[in-house]
Amino acid sequence: FGARFPAMSRPGAADPGAAVERLCRELNLDAASAAEALRDFTALRGTYSLEGEALHWLACALYVACRRSRVPTVGSSPMEGNGVSLTRILRSARLSLIQFFSKMKKWMDMSNQPLEFRERVERLERNFEVSTVIFKKFEPIFFNIFQNPCEETSKLQRSRKQRRVPCSVKDLFNFCWTLFVYTKGNFRMIGDDLVNSYHLLLCCLDLIFANALLCPNRRDLLNPSFKGLPVEFHTLETKTSEDPPCIIAMLCELHDGLLVEAKGIKEHYFKPYIAKLFDRKILKGDCLLDLCNFAENSKALNKEYEEYVLTVGDFDERVFLGADAEEEIGTRKFPADVPGEKTAARAAPMECHLQQHFAKKRSFAPSTPLTGRRYLREKEAVITPVASATQSVTRLQNMVAGLKNAPSEQLTAIFESCARNPVESIMSRVKEIGETFCCSYTQSTDEQPGSHIDFAVNRLKLAEILYYKILETIMVQETRRLHGKDLTALLEQDLFHRSLLACCLEIVLFAYSSPRTFPWIIEVLDLRPFYFYKV
DSSP states (O other): OOOOOOGGGSTTOOOHHHHHHHHHHHHTOOHHHHHHHHHHHHHHHTTSOOOSOHHHHHHHHHHHHHHHOEEEETTEEEEESOSOOHHHHHHHHTOOHHHHHHHHHHHHHHTTOOHHHHHHHHHHHHHHHHHHHHHHHHHHHHHHHBOOGGGSHHHHHHTTTSSSOOOOHHHHHHHHHHHHHHHHHTOHHHHTOHHHHHHHHHHHHHHHHHHHHHSTTOGGGBOTTOTTSOGGGGSSOOOOSSOOOOOHHHHHHHTTOOHHHHHHHIIIIIHHHHHHHHHTTSSOSSSTTSTTTHHHHHHHHHHHHHHHHHHTOSSOGGGGGSTTHHHHTSOOOOTTTSOHHHHHHHHHHHHHHHHHHHHHHTSSSOOOOGGGGGGOOHHHHHHOHHHHHHHHHHHHHHHTTTOOSSOOHHHHHHHHTSSSOOHHHHHHHHHHHHHHHHHHHHSOOSSSOOOOHHHHHHHHHHHHHHHHHHHHHHHHHHHHHTTTOOOHHHHTOHHHHHHHHHHHHHHHHHHTTOSOOTTHHHHHTTOOHHHHHHO
8 A cells, every 4th residue: 555654744734633623623523532532643654655635534534433433322322423424524634435446445455344334334335336326227217207406497487476385306216216225224234235226216206196186376397298108298288196007017017117116115025114104293294295295204204314424324425416416426417417418428427437446346246157258348338327227137037037936747657656755855955945045135234124024935945946946857858968867866865956056056146136146155165166167
């Protein structure tokens, strides 16, 4: 990281004490965290050459100090952190998230941060990458459903005299994204999962669409050319009493979604959670967008999310909506703020920075054997990671369509032709491995949060179907190769079956772009890499 030299010998070195003092005033930081950050910064600056602005390295030191801090609370265990979010630190230090992750990696190495803290930063970076990808999908989908904000400016100007101004498309855009990030934050197993996060976004859009359709005076928000509008939308008579149509299927068809997955997220997670928000009076009213309700709903939702960021979250994902988003993260401004050509021109360099960041991380680039990498067009994988992930799952589902997670008639016949029928031992082993997988998949660790049991069961079922399908193919080939000889010896090899099912589970996890990347599966199943690779 640079040559060792005394801190004060460097020419033009800024006074870190004054910089820390300024940051602490802006952040209202406690004295203990400030002193710890200054001490760590001074120690490292005396040992390493810290290239770039000293303020940026101070931000890294402050983040570490804030995360170590514990705030006492009444009637419960101390709260982790000191109520200062990463977003506020970066804003005060004028440091973008992409720059922060780059510098933070070096800072953790230089300061020998523990593994637990490194994993926390890795989770944070993965969550940021998922949110960045989702936001890039959110904009075009939103404006496919709702009006272009440029066309509503004149309408809003005519209604200035009203005490309460109806929500604009921009307000709706911000509300929908805030609802998404707040809901996602409360399902930790969804936060860094690209496919599940994307389907949760579609659920939020479906809810906002339904409310715009329910409010007779808010249909002006909708894009009249959207394909998901009901047939009677353009007629003079409107039936507001009927339940609005669900557009999840339409959104999946138009925007690379998986219908079964999206409906599962909506029914089992999103709808019950929205009901809880109504029970807690965070959301209220028959229509969220009604003139009397929207302002209060938006205010309450933002307040709840701010509390979440201070207590649980690290960075405020509403930064994607801000006027300075392109400086803070690398995303472009809200389309209404900047004319089209200028927006594209300003977005280009930031888009480039994001793609460079993803290219270094390879978070959403397919992981393939070295021999096959030359066949990959990696830039395309980086540009459309959601499409890449959902298409992988679709191909996998098509591959096993119509099959069950049990031996087929042909495979059962092969088992029965053996000297000793292995069906009981095989099914018992599959059940045992399945229980181990589900337990590990749903269990929270320092490295990543546990997922919901429904997700685990869904992934396991796909893997079991694939396992029996591949096992049947192998047995048919072996029967031909051995000219009908007994296959009992092969079918009784425990390592073969464990390795094959592990391979199938890894294929499913890979298709879903799961953060549980290899070698997670062989560690969970206590399988040696050699046997896994052999199969």
